[in-house]
Amino acid sequence: MSPDLLLLIGKATLDTLRMVAIAGLIGSLIGLPIGVFLATSAKGELFPAPTANRVVGLVVNAARSTPFIILVVAIIPFTRLVTGTSIGTKAAIVPLTVATIPFFARLVEAAIRDIDKGLIEAARAMGATPMQIVFKVLLAEARPALTLALTMTIVSLIGYSAMVGAVGGGGLGDLGIRYGYQRFMPDVMLVVVVVLIVLVQLVQSAGDRLARRFDKRNRKT
Amino acid sequence: MTVPHSKQGGEASVVFDAVSKRFAAAGKSAAFTALNNVSLTVARGSITGIIGRSGAGKSTLIRLVNGLEKPSSGKVLVDDVDVAALDETALRSLRRSIGMIFQHFNLLSSRTAFGNVALPLEIAGMERRAIETRVRPLLDLVGLADKRSRYPAELSGGQKQRIGIARALATEPKLLLSDEATSALDPETTQSILELLKRINAELGLTVLLITHEMEVVKAVTTDVAVIDRGEIVERGHTFDVFTHPRHETTRALLSGLPGSRLPDAVARALKPTPLADGRTVVRLTFVGPAAERPLVSQLIKSLGAEVNIIAGTIDEIGGKPYGSLVVAYGADAETLEKAQSFFLENGLVTEVLGYVA
Numbered sequence: 001m002s003p004d005l006l007l008l009i010g011k012a013t014l015d016t017l018r019m020v021a022i023a024g025l026i027g028s029l030i031g032l033p034i035g036v037f038l039a040t041s042a043k044g045e046l047f048p049a050p051t052a053n054r055v056v057g058l059v060v061n062a063a064r065s066t067p068f069i070i071l072v073v074a075i076i077p078f079t080r081l082v083t084g085t086s087i088g089t090k091a092a093i094v095p096l097t098v099a100t101i102p103f104f105a106r107l108v109e110a111a112i113r114d115i116d117k118g119l120i121e122a123a124r125a126m127g128a129t130p131m132q133i134v135f136k137v138l139l140a141e142a143r144p145a146l147t148l149a150l151t152m153t154i155v156s157l158i159g160y161s162a163m164v165g166a167v168g169g170g171g172l173g174d175l176g177i178r179y180g181y182q183r184f185m186p187d188v189m190l191v192v193v194v195v196l197i198v199l200v201q202l203v204q205s206a207g208d209r210l211a212r213r214f215d216k217r218n219r220k221t
Numbered sequence: 222m223t224v225p226h227s228k229q230g231g232e233a234s235v236v237f238d239a240v241s242k243r244f245a246a247a248g249k250s251a252a253f254t255a256l257n258n259v260s261l262t263v264a265r266g267s268i269t270g271i272i273g274r275s276g277a278g279k280s281t282l283i284r285l286v287n288g289l290e291k292p293s294s295g296k297v298l299v300d301d302v303d304v305a306a307l308d309e310t311a312l313r314s315l316r317r318s319i320g321m322i323f324q325h326f327n328l329l330s331s332r333t334a335f336g337n338v339a340l341p342l343e344i345a346g347m348e349r350r351a352i353e354t355r356v357r358p359l360l361d362l363v364g365l366a367d368k369r370s371r372y373p374a375e376l377s378g379g380q381k382q383r384i385g386i387a388r389a390l391a392t393e394p395k396l397l398l399s400d401e402a403t404s405a406l407d408p409e410t411t412q413s414i415l416e417l418l419k420r421i422n423a424e425l426g427l428t429v430l431l432i433t434h435e436m437e438v439v440k441a442v443t444t445d446v447a448v449i450d451r452g453e454i455v456e457r458g459h460t461f462d463v464f465t466h467p468r469h470e471t472t473r474a475l476l477s478g479l480p481g482s483r484l485p486d487a488v489a490r491a492l493k494p495t496p497l498a499d500g501r502t503v504v505r506l507t508f509v510g511p512a513a514e515r516p517l518v519s520q521l522i523k524s525l526g527a528e529v530n531i532i533a534g535t536i537d538e539i540g541g542k543p544y545g546s547l548v549v550a551y552g553a554d555a556e557t558l559e560k561a562q563s564f565f566l567e568n569g570l571v572t573e574v575l576g577y578v579a
Contacts, residue, residue, distance in 0.1 A: 214331070
């Protein structure tokens with residue numbers, strides 16, 4: 001493989017990492033409060049707002065059920081508004097972020113709903129405000145599950161990021177399609193796939209390890 | 222940590238005034254009346270037990286005290302303050318003055334023993350250093366100073382409940398609510414937790430309101446008891462009086478589970494409501510206070526001039542007073558019965574004829 005190609009692969013890897021990192025960061029920062037809201041706003045819960053809960057739930061479902069490649073095209077006007085362009089790596093970050101938000105929000109919701117209701121009751125009995133319950137009880141107790149949720153989100157993002165090549169977003173997926181498939185260079189395709197596999201493995205095992213460290217529930221006595 | 226004794230006799234810590242709680246129909250479940258016109262006073266400095274079977278409404282009742290549930294009608298007063306009338310902020314500050322412990326401990330798995338005890342103080346906005354000085358003696362009090370850096374998963378059930386108790390005491394409350402705190406523990410651990418509650422009540426002058434379905438718990442620690450059945454208080458009074466003279470059938474049923482108070486099955490089956498020719502009378506004698514220390518059985522035998530056999534018996538302490546219950550059988554002829562009657566009268570014994578056997 002020529003040095004030029006290796007350089008291309010290196011640059012594509014960096015592009016992928018940049019897209020995944022930025023979309024993952026912004027998407028999960030926005031998705032986290034939405035997930036907490038979904039988990040705490042039904043009738044009789046911490047922030048009861050059943051109507052808003054249903055509306056947000058519907059929007060999240062709609063976003064989740066739109067195939068990613070269609071989402072990419074459908075929000076081009078919004079992408080252009082935010083980044084000034086609709087093609088390239090920078091533009092690709094917008095649909096990736098938009099797809100991350102509802103995905104992560106649902107995972108956060110599940111993680112929070114999983115927490116024993118008795119803990120919420122105990123905190124209420126201590127005189128905690130709803131916000132204190134969110135920060136001191138829910139988020140603290142859900143930390144291992146949230147870590148796994150973030151891991152899963154990043155792994156999905158790596159997969160999604162391979163699709164944004166379709167709108168001129170860079171990265172490994174784009175490289176694989178243009179060189180590996182369209183120019184029929186199976187060695188490039190192979191390297192792209194191997195790099196993606198390695199990335200996913202690294203993210204997954206780092207996430208698993210971190211989650212285990214946060215999880216104090218199964219300690220040996 | 223010393224809290225001045227506030228055992229001013231008769232003063233009420235909690236008052237339930239004609240409280241009812243109805244849960245509206247939701248989905249498939251029909252509307253449900255959990256509490257019906259409950260009136261009850263919890264004296265300051267007392268350990269008051271509310272006992273009932275599951276579903277009797279105890280959990281709802283205890284949750285009214287710190288406003289986790291709101292009454293449908295009637296009032297709950299804590300230190301003369303109507304809990305339901307408080308706004309959110311006032312309710313939170315009331316809750317900080319009431320400790321609560323739970324059947325399943327409800328400790329945060331992500332926090333150490335120290336962190337769990339510190340939680341209510343953090344919630345109350347206390348400074349980190351002040352928290353440290355407050356938590357340490359609490360861990361000493363519950364005997365777990367060496368476990369401060371352990372996580373709940375590393376502690377036994379009894380240790381977890383001790384942490385739960387330390388946590389409940391952290392804000393120096395004047396009232397402690399105990400929601401089936403020993404129901405998930407084995408008998409031995411239960412005893413040690415109850416001892417701890419007794420000690421706290423005595424040393425800190427803390428009023429304890431506990432709910433349980435176990436008569437053993439009520440017997441071991443409470444000074445006062447209320448029996449709840451299907452949302453209504455059916456009997457209440459000093460624990461000793463309720464135990465020695467149960468009036469309501471629910472109380473009797475709950476008491477029958479206690480060892481020593483049950484007749485052996487063979488005797489219970491043979492029991493007839495009317496005397497049989499040449500048969501024997503089965504009587505329960507209840508010894509109270511000093512009577513429990515006199516040799517009454519041998520005196521009874523002497524005064525009857527007849528055989529007396531002992532069928533079941535227990536000697537115990539209830540609400541801190543000695544108490545004995547003895548089931549005996551003797552002849553059912555008129556002469557013996559008359560002698561027995563006068564003996565019981567002379568000695569001020571409480572008796573109950575359970576029936577007759579052949």
